[in-house]
Amino acid sequence: NGYSSLQENNASDDELGGRLPLVPSKELWTKFDSSFKSGFVIGYVFSAVSLLTIFLSYCVPWARLNKRKRNKVMMKTPMTTSLMERQEKKRKEADIQMLIARISFAELQKATNSFDRGKVIGVGKTGTVYKAAHPHLRFTAVKRLFDFQHLEKQFLSELMILGKFRHKNIVPLLGFCVESRERILVYQYMPNGNLYDWLHPVKGEPKIMEWHFRVNIAVGMARGLAWLHNHNTLQLAHLNLSSSCILLDKNFEPRISNFGRAMHIMTSNARIFMANIEMSEWDLTKRDVHQLGVLLLELITGEDPLNNSGFYHSLEGKLVQNNCLLSTVSAALYCAVDKSLLGQGFDREVLYFLKVACNCIQPIPNRRPTMVEVYKMLMAIKNTHPDILG
Ligand SMILES: Nc1ncnc2c1ncn2[C@@H]1O[C@H](COP(=O)(O)OP(=O)(O)OP(=O)(O)O)[C@@H](O)[C@H]1O
Numbered sequence: 001n002g003y004s005s006l007q008e009n010n011a012s013d014d015e016l017g018g019r020l021p022l023v024p025s026k027e028l029w030t031k032f033d034s035s036f037k038s039g040f041v042i043g044y045v046f047s048a049v050s051l052l053t054i055f056l057s058y059c060v061p062w063a064r065l066n067k068r069k070r071n072k073v074m075m076k077t078p079m080t081t082s083l084m085e086r087q088e089k090k091r092k093e094a095d096i097q098m099l100i101a102r103i104s105f106a107e108l109q110k111a112t113n114s115f116d117r118g119k120v121i122g123v124g125k126t127g128t129v130y131k132a133a134h135p136h137l138r139f140t141a142v143k144r145l146f147d148f149q150h151l152e153k154q155f156l157s158e159l160m161i162l163g164k165f166r167h168k169n170i171v172p173l174l175g176f177c178v179e180s181r182e183r184i185l186v187y188q189y190m191p192n193g194n195l196y197d198w199l200h201p202v203k204g205e206p207k208i209m210e211w212h213f214r215v216n217i218a219v220g221m222a223r224g225l226a227w228l229h230n231h232n233t234l235q236l237a238h239l240n241l242s243s244s245c246i247l248l249d250k251n252f253e254p255r256i257s258n259f260g261r262a263m264h265i266m267t268s269n270a271r272i273f274m275a276n277i278e279m280s281e282w283d284l285t286k287r288d289v290h291q292l293g294v295l296l297l298e299l300i301t302g303e304d305p306l307n308n309s310g311f312y313h314s315l316e317g318k319l320v321q322n323n324c325l326l327s328t329v330s331a332a333l334y335c336a337v338d339k340s341l342l343g344q345g346f347d348r349e350v351l352y353f354l355k356v357a358c359n360c361i362q363p364i365p366n367r368r369p370t371m372v373e374v375y376k377m378l379m380a381i382k383n384t385h386p387d388i389l390g
């Protein structure tokens with residue numbers, strides 16, 4: 001057998017004791033050769049599979065990661081950003097077109113007599129407003145923005161808010177125009193202009209606003225704002241209230257305008273930065289309450305906050321001294337009330353109105369009432385004389 005020569009030349013089987021033959025016979029070689037070959041093939045296949053697995057598990061995700069990184073870098077380039085922004089704007093415009101009319105520039109040019117100076121009804125900080133007679137929309141106020149690039153955000157904000165929602169105390173937006181550099185908003189025309197002009201008439205043009213008009217305007221403003229703050233999907237703070245953005249319709253119902261700076265109130269604890277000041281959703285609504293308080297004071301005193309900011313500061317100073325208890329409005333404050341309102345049978349209501357206004361402008365935002373509370377307090381004043389106040 002295969003081990004014979006080995007046994008002859010070297011030692012016995014026992015001696016070998018299962019050791020491997022040092023010199024295998026020819027048969028053994030053939031056996032060894034075939035098992036070695038199959039082992040080699042198995043080993044080879046096994047290593048190849050392992051290598052492939054390692055490659056797939058490390059290299060493919062790495063390649064994907066790199067691709068993602070490359071994509072991120074691509075997304076950050078100004079070209080792609082502006083492209084995405086443009087697409088987003090187009091999508092918003094298309095959405096809004098389903099709700100309000102898109103009007104051509106040519107049509108608006110015709111309606112305003114080529115933006116004739118004689119048709120100007122107001123010049124704001126962002127654009128010129130023209131009165132226009134539109135064949136389908138009747139009388140409209142056409143606001144042509146000055147600078148389409150810098151005001152694009154405000155333009156879209158106004159479109160997205162006023163285009164989607166309607167409220168009896170918010171100015172109705174009827175249409176818009178986006179054509180090359182033109183950005184135009186078309187509103188329903190408010191025949192009684194803005195509140196500022198009524199409260200501060202130019203010399204020689206006395207415009208006396210009776211008490212019930214003022215209360216009705218106050219209630220309407222608070223109702224519109226309370227609706228904005230608490231609407232299910234809107235939840236918006238206006239943040240830019242002044243008597244010039246309160247428009248009056250044919251029944252002297254106030255309509256809030258100018259939503260270019262409005263901000264969504266966060267429902268989470270997210271913090272908002274405005275002019276580098278950190279603010280919470282609470283601060284935003286309380287800001288509107290403060291601005292409404294100033295408006296209420298303007299309504300009741302007839303003082304112009306634009307020309308007399310010291311007046312309001314002194315008022316706030318007095319409020320701090322008096323701790324703003326509802327029972328104590330100082331004689332100085334009471335003296336500030338527009339004299340045409342006193343002695344008409346509403347003095348108690350005037351005093352209460354003044355207290356509401358003072359509460360709204362408390363220096364510490366947490367102490368100010370919510371807009372709904374302001375609305376309810378003003379409604380209570382209005383309801384004391386429902387026969388007159390309607
Ligand atoms: N729908 C409207 N109906 C009648 N008059 C309007 C209407 N919209 C604006 N006006 C008049 O045009 C004036 C300027 O309006 P605009 O909204 O541009 O003023 P603004 O308060 O300075 O706003 P902004 O800061 O956005 O420019 C208003 O004060 C008002 O007299």
